[in-house]
Amino acid sequence: xxxxxxxxxxxxxxxxxxxxxxxxxxxxxxxxxxxxxxxxxxxxxxxxxxxxxxxxxxxxxxxxxxxxxxxxxxxxxxxxxxxxxxx
Amino acid sequence: xxxxxxxxxxxxxxxxxxxxxxxxxxxxxxxxxxxxxxxxxxxxxxxxxxxxxxxxxxxxxxxxxxxxxxxxxxxxxxxxxxxxxxxxxxxxxxxxxxxxxxxxxxxxxxxxxxxxxxxxxxxxxxxxxxxxxxxxxxxxxxxxxxxxxxxxxxxxxxxxxxxxxxxxxxxxxxxxxxxxxxxxxxxxxxxxx
Amino acid sequence: xxxxxxxxxxxxxxxxxxxxxxxxxxxxxxxxxxxxxxxxxxxxxxxxxxxxxxxxxxxxxxxxxxxxxxxxxxxxxxxxxxxxxxxxxxxxxxxxxxxxxxxxxxxxxxxxxxxxxxxxxxxxxxxxxxxxxxxxxxxxxxxxxxxxxxxxxxxxxxxxxxxxxxxxxxxxxxxxxxxxxxxxxxxxxxxxxxxxxxxxxxxxxxxxxxxxxxxxxxxxxxxxxxxxxxxxxxxxxxxxxxxxxxxxxxxxxxxxxxxxxxxxxxxxxxxxxxxxxxxxxxxxxxxxxxxxxxxxxxxxxxxxxxxxxxxxxxxxxxxxxxxxxxxxxxxxxxxxxxxxxxxxxxxxxxxxxxxxxxxxxxxxxxxxxxxxxxxxxxxxxxxxxxxxxxxxxxxxxxxxxxxxxxxxxxxxxxxxxxxxxxxxxxxxxxxxxxxxxxxxxxxxxxxxxxxxxxxxxxxxxxxxxxxxxxxxxxxx
Ligand SMILES: [Cu+2]
Numbered sequence: 190x191x192x193x194x195x196x197x198x199x200x201x202x203x204x205x206x207x208x209x210x211x212x213x214x215x216x217x218x219x220x221x222x223x224x225x226x227x228x229x230x231x232x233x234x235x236x237x238x239x240x241x242x243x244x245x246x247x248x249x250x251x252x253x254x255x256x257x258x259x260x261x262x263x264x265x266x267x268x269x270x271x272x273x274x275x276x
Numbered sequence: 277x278x279x280x281x282x283x284x285x286x287x288x289x290x291x292x293x294x295x296x297x298x299x300x301x302x303x304x305x306x307x308x309x310x311x312x313x314x315x316x317x318x319x320x321x322x323x324x325x326x327x328x329x330x331x332x333x334x335x336x337x338x339x340x341x342x343x344x345x346x347x348x349x350x351x352x353x354x355x356x357x358x359x360x361x362x363x364x365x366x367x368x369x370x371x372x373x374x375x376x377x378x379x380x381x382x383x384x385x386x387x388x389x390x391x392x393x394x395x396x397x398x399x400x401x402x403x404x405x406x407x408x409x410x411x412x413x414x415x416x417x418x419x420x421x422x423x424x425x426x427x428x429x430x431x432x433x434x435x436x437x438x439x440x441x442x443x444x445x446x447x448x449x450x451x452x453x454x455x456x457x458x459x460x461x462x463x464x465x466x467x468x469x
Numbered sequence: 470x471x472x473x474x475x476x477x478x479x480x481x482x483x484x485x486x487x488x489x490x491x492x493x494x495x496x497x498x499x500x501x502x503x504x505x506x507x508x509x510x511x512x513x514x515x516x517x518x519x520x521x522x523x524x525x526x527x528x529x530x531x532x533x534x535x536x537x538x539x540x541x542x543x544x545x546x547x548x549x550x551x552x553x554x555x556x557x558x559x560x561x562x563x564x565x566x567x568x569x570x571x572x573x574x575x576x577x578x579x580x581x582x583x584x585x586x587x588x589x590x591x592x593x594x595x596x597x598x599x600x601x602x603x604x605x606x607x608x609x610x611x612x613x614x615x616x617x618x619x620x621x622x623x624x625x626x627x628x629x630x631x632x633x634x635x636x637x638x639x640x641x642x643x644x645x646x647x648x649x650x651x652x653x654x655x656x657x658x659x660x661x662x663x664x665x666x667x668x669x670x671x672x673x674x675x676x677x678x679x680x681x682x683x684x685x686x687x688x689x690x691x692x693x694x695x696x697x698x699x700x701x702x703x704x705x706x707x708x709x710x711x712x713x714x715x716x717x718x719x720x721x722x723x724x725x726x727x728x729x730x731x732x733x734x735x736x737x738x739x740x741x742x743x744x745x746x747x748x749x750x751x752x753x754x755x756x757x758x759x760x761x762x763x764x765x766x767x768x769x770x771x772x773x774x775x776x777x778x779x780x781x782x783x784x785x786x787x788x789x790x791x792x793x794x795x796x797x798x799x800x801x802x803x804x805x806x807x808x809x810x811x812x813x814x815x816x817x818x819x820x821x822x823x824x825x826x827x828x829x830x831x832x833x834x835x836x837x838x839x840x841x842x843x844x845x846x847x848x849x850x851x852x853x854x855x856x857x858x859x860x861x862x863x864x865x866x867x868x869x870x871x872x873x874x875x876x877x878x879x880x881x882x883x884x885x886x887x888x889x890x891x892x893x894x895x896x897x898x899x900x901x902x903x904x905x906x907x908x909x910x911x912x913x914x915x916x917x918x919x920x921x922x923x924x925x926x927x928x929x930x931x932x933x934x935x936x937x938x939x940x941x942x943x944x945x
Binding site for chain 2 (some may be wrong): 204214258273
């Protein structure tokens with residue numbers, strides 16, 4: 190039963206965060222709008238990954254499988270931007 | 277780790293490694309689109325700002341809620357079948373399917389509204405991205421639904437139990453990933469475009 | 470200006486050659502891995518046999534669609550650079566679909582190999598007791614899994630550009646054609662390592678067996694395979710030095726490109742150290758392995774010329790690049806593959822090759838190869854551009870030399886394959902372990918039974934304890 194309860198708490202938190210990010214987007218914070226929105230999205234993503242996707246209890250190997258691709262994703266974005274931003 | 281000797285109750289390691297490696301490929305598939313987004317968003321901030329206001333935030337937020345909830349029901353289904361509760365699994369799968377269908381419905385209305393306003397993939401770079409991103413994501417939702425129908429049929433035949441539920445868990449991981457992508461698409465397109 | 474329209478046919482067939490070569494060749498590691506990964510790690514099959522079959526069918530479908538789209542000559546070159554590929558009347562969209570399917574298949578195969586290597590190793594075979602070929606295949610599979618999706622989305626976007634008029638790559642709509650090149654090379658650079666790494670793995674197996682010496686620097690060779698795979702993701706921009714990419718990016722990518730030479734050099738030094746004072750027998754697999762080392766040193770070092778920003782501007786898109794590419798890909802990948810074919814032929818077919826004919830073919834291939842491709846370095850330095858069917862008369866003599874060399878090369882390859890076919894029936898029956906190798910595939914009959922191992926072996930040592938009376942236990 191406690192598993193269900195945990196999931197419900199995570200779900201409620203996710204909904205609250207969604208409400209917050211929509212709310213913040215109505216304010217004009219300039220550059221910070223993007224930062225806050227992406228920050229909140231990352232918190233939500235982490236919650237889903239850790240709880241719903243069980244990464245919290247996973248073995249290190251699977252954790253590596255989950256995290257390493259993020260590095261490669263960062264590489265393609267950063268590498269491409271070094272070109273387009275400085276052209 | 278303290279839980280090292282506690283056997284993992286879910287799918288075997290090979291299946292988990294397999295699905296996570298598959299999700300890695302999915303991440304990089306969407307990664308191409310995220311890169312395009314980063315490049316154009318930084319090159320044309322004004323275009324993105326003006327165009328993103330044409331999207332319907334309420335609909336987007338509603339869809340976020342639907343997908344998050346479908347992730348919840350999926351997670352509950354997996355927890356249930358790990359304890360051998362077949363009935364809860366079936367209900368959870370059905371709920372997940374319904375929420376996914378709801379998501380696609382709303383998406384359909386949004387797209388028709390955009391088309392009605394003369395907004396097409398070719399209209400400008402922002403809408404090109406919007407349609408490509410939500411389109412590719414929508415296809416993933418659709419594929420997930422097909423798999424869940426298959427799971428539901430197998431669950432109906434009583435094939436899953438506390439001992440054997442690998443397909444459910446694997447599909448669950450895929451489904452949460454689809455949710456994860458949307459968690460980023462929503463702010464990128466609707467809120468800070 | 471010569472009449473270029475008359476040459477279009479030639480350029481189109483060149484493009485088809487490249488499309489085949491670059492997108493189909495990854496199938497070679499797939500088939501190699503399917504057979505040899507389970508054998509070398511002591512498993513009966515890969516981790517997901519049904520997925521494997523599925524991936525095979527997608528591959529066939531992808532090839533069928535690709536070949537169908539090539540019925541109409543493709544005029545975009547194998548790189549499909551936008552914006553032209555978005556407008557070309559050739560069947561680019563169909564080609565995108567076909568190659569997308571091929572890519573999907575290689576993703577699934579790579580995924581399968583990774584999980585197989587993680588979970589299916591025979592009891593006792595820890596990571597440092599794995600044959601180095603397995604390390605190489607692991608690195609290869611990581612590249613396949615992580616780089617192929619990027620070309621997948623690129624094909625989707627190119628198709629969307631053609632079908633819906635999305636303008637990501639179209640400067641007229643504010644898009645950026647170079648974005649396409651970034652994506653394209655993010656895949657296409659690492660994919661050359663998909664081709665070379667398995668070959669390097671084969672050399673790491675063949676060199677110790679035919680030197681009767683333990684491999685030198687096991688861990689260095691193993692980790693350098695992973696390093697090559699990783700660095701491969703950092704250097705794609707070196708294909709875009711003259712494309713109008715920013716200078717900042719050019720400098721960074723050029724700098725990073727030099728790092729590829731480090732793990733590659735580590736491997737070469739370790740192979741040579743393995744040969745040092747070994748009791749070398751020059752059987753055909755070893756001949757090809759030594760050829761690999763020799764040619765790949767040339768191919769690798771000339772790569773540095775191309776990787777440095779300033780020299781590249783001079784030799785970019787000249788025959789120098791063609792020569793470099795063929796020294797690495799043909800002198801490297803193909804020679805490594807030939808070494809593997811000769812090494813494992815008895816295991817796969819249960820027959821020995823005719824060693825005399827194998828050696829005759831080797832002489833022709835090595836001579837022919839060098840006579841064909843070495844002059845191209847000189848031609849390139851003199852400024853002869855690639856991909857033209859006509860050129861000024863001053864380039865004529867060396868081109869004639871190259872053409873003659875290619876005949877020798879072709880005859881050599883023909884003889885080699887004739888030997889493969891003839892030995893199937895006429896070769897002497899192969900014993901279980903003709904080369905006295907220590908990897909697990911040699912512990913079972915040639916050819917292996919359907920399930921490889923009747924009893925899964927227990928591994929107590931690494932497979933490189935050659936030339937010693939007692940086996941040392943290496944690797945913990
Ligand atoms: Cu390269």
